[in-house]
Amino acid sequence: MTKDYNIVITGVGGQGVLLVSDILALAALEESSENRVRTSQLKGMSQRSASVIVHLRFGPTVDSPLVTKGSVDALLSLELSEGLRYLEYLNEDSLAIINTEVNIPPVTFQGRSVEVNRSLCYGCGNCLAYCQVNYYFKGNNDFLVLNSPASSVISGKCVIQDSCTGCGQCFSACPRSAKILLEKNAYPEINQIAEILKKITKNVFMISAIDLAKDLGNPRVTNILLLGILLGTERVPLSVATVESCISKRVPTNLLDINLKAFKKGIEKGREILAENF
Ligand code: SF4
Ligand code: SF4
Incomplete structure (x- = not known):
């Protein structure tokens, strides 16, 4: 890998943003000995369902842990409106995967x-x-x-x-x-949020990942399912095998089976997106 890679992962407290970022950071370290990995977490009042955002950067020349505005390669949002909150990090080539679950603080x-x-x-x-x-x-x-x-x-x-x-x-x-x-105040609808994001990048994918996770029998694996979608698009320079191995290292043994199923289902969904759009 010759280019540094920038990801912003966001959601609200309790959705597992930190677990996803932890797995990705570990995978970046294991993928290549040349990778320098930096992360920055802002979790504030996350235990009260408030915003959580993680900046993750990896590559051969990374120094700062912070992604600058307009320079994100991939935005992964576990909650609908949180994806919108950080649109300033997107550029015209960015990939944005947004879970359509609404979980407003x-x-x-x-x-x-x-x-x-x-x-x-x-x-x-x-x-x-x-x-x-x-x-x-x-x-x-x-x-x-x-x-x-x-x-x-x-x-x-x-x-x-x-x-x-x-x-x-x-x-x-x-x-x-x-x-x-x-x-006061009403919230925008899903299609309205998509319209805003698509003004910046056409690579915006609004996915009801929580429904896919419910189909597997456990909505709490939505985060790992979304991680699978991200990997399935092949827009992240990490191999599926490396990430899968890191999931096994970070998820408790009694929950590993369902999380690996969610990851696999996410990969399938991500590959559909890849085939249809890239
Ligand atoms: S509300 Fe007024 S006093 Fe409070 S931080 Fe803002 S500018 Fe300062
Ligand atoms: S949106 Fe309103 S309440 Fe929230 S940080 Fe800005 S000024 Fe404060």
């Missing part, structure tokens, strides 16, 4: 938005850096890709923009606890 699922208590806010701007919203759903398939957070400081006070989804990720950054939750 509680603060957002409750349909809330945010208001700033102006008597508390003193405009420090700390919260802006924590906002990860980078699209604005205007309805009727009308979208705006943003390069700025969903709040800004105007005349010394934080002002919330319409693009705020009420995710709450900026709250912990406020030294005055000036941000509070309100009611």
